[in-house]
Amino acid sequence: MRSSGLVLFACAGLLLSGGAILGGSAAWSLLRMSYYFWTSDLGVELGSSVLFMAGALLCLPTCWLSTLVPYHPRSLSLLATLMTLVTVSMVMLALGLSSITSLSRAVREPQALNESMARAMAIDSFDPAVRSSFAAMQLELRCCGINSYADWYQHRRSLPPACCGRVWNGKRGDQCETPLYVVSCLRPALNELRNFANSLSALASAMIIVMAVTLFATAYTLVSGAVEMRACKPSPLPLRIACLAAPPAPPAPLAPLLTLASPTSPIAINTPPSM
Structure with missing residues (x-):
């Protein structure tokens, strides 16, 4: 549990810094390159930057939960929420990487971009x-x-x-x-597209690796916490059934030690036999 907590703390810092860098660079590049939506047919590929920004925004709650989970290792709801957020963010970044791959293919074939800009001109x-x-x-x-x-x-x-x-x-x-x-x-447009694709691909790949480590550490924390809960759970008491029986017989009365005689007879004293 302690080792997984340290790993989650380290991943939280990487997710916070990497998410801020990835989201900021994607937003800045999208604002600078907004003219490509009109001068070329690469609008769908460039629109994949929204997936990168969404995945980067999910890093903020993921980072917060990663720092909170080690203090609550037995909270199954927190662990399940963290695993869900990490999985959704990884899927978004993977979809963004697939779109960037098609954009890189267009960069390697400048003739398509040339024809698209000629039609726009x-x-x-x-x-x-x-x-x-x-x-x-x-x-x-x-x-x-x-x-x-x-x-x-x-x-x-x-x-x-x-x-x-x-x-x-x-x-x-x-x-x-x-x-x-x-x-x-x-040529400058191709260079801009190439730098855009390379930078986002490198950042998204690094973030996916960090998220995979976070997901593994969360799963390990969940499994180890469940094992500890099962080990610390007290064993159930045996079932006892009460049976109704007849009440016991009352004890016999003890013989009196002193016997009072009549007024005309002498007093008799019963003494117990000596051992």
Whole structure:
């Protein structure tokens, strides 16, 4: 019991720090890379960040229960709740890792991302959401176009203001003639996606290992506590059945030691025989 308690205390600290790092990095990356939801078809894979954040949030009650269970080793409800939380968090992180795997496959095949961004560029002039997302991507990554800034001339006469480092304000005179960013956006986007996938995969894998150790220590605590409860339980008393019988006979009266005689006769004294 003492060894499992120390393991749970160590896992509680790792879960708290690792959950904060994983949830913070996933949320920050999702906010920074929100434009990929519009400029590519990787929205489902990037949406898997929600699973990472949910699994990281479950680390907070898991950490609290891990520090509470050693003080209540015989509480079956706490142990069962801890095992349930750890299992659900592991399932969420595993589902997130499966989505990240498909995202890594898309990163290894840049042609699919290239075609997706080209389709989005074709409707840039008609869809304000795609226009704002492309502008955010080019300003964030300091790039212009997909493979070259000349890709824009296939769909419009001038470059978007984001290629010159400006935000489009809806005015006709707000155009870009000479691009400030001559780097294409495909390679920086692939690097961002690769870093995103690698960092979340490493953090989620480490968290799954810590949760597996926590689950094993909790199961060991549950089993050892049940064994101790069974060993300390007192043995039941034997069953006793009362039988009604006839009451015992009363004892015979003792012979009197002194016998009173009549007034005319002498007093007789009965003495017990000597031994």
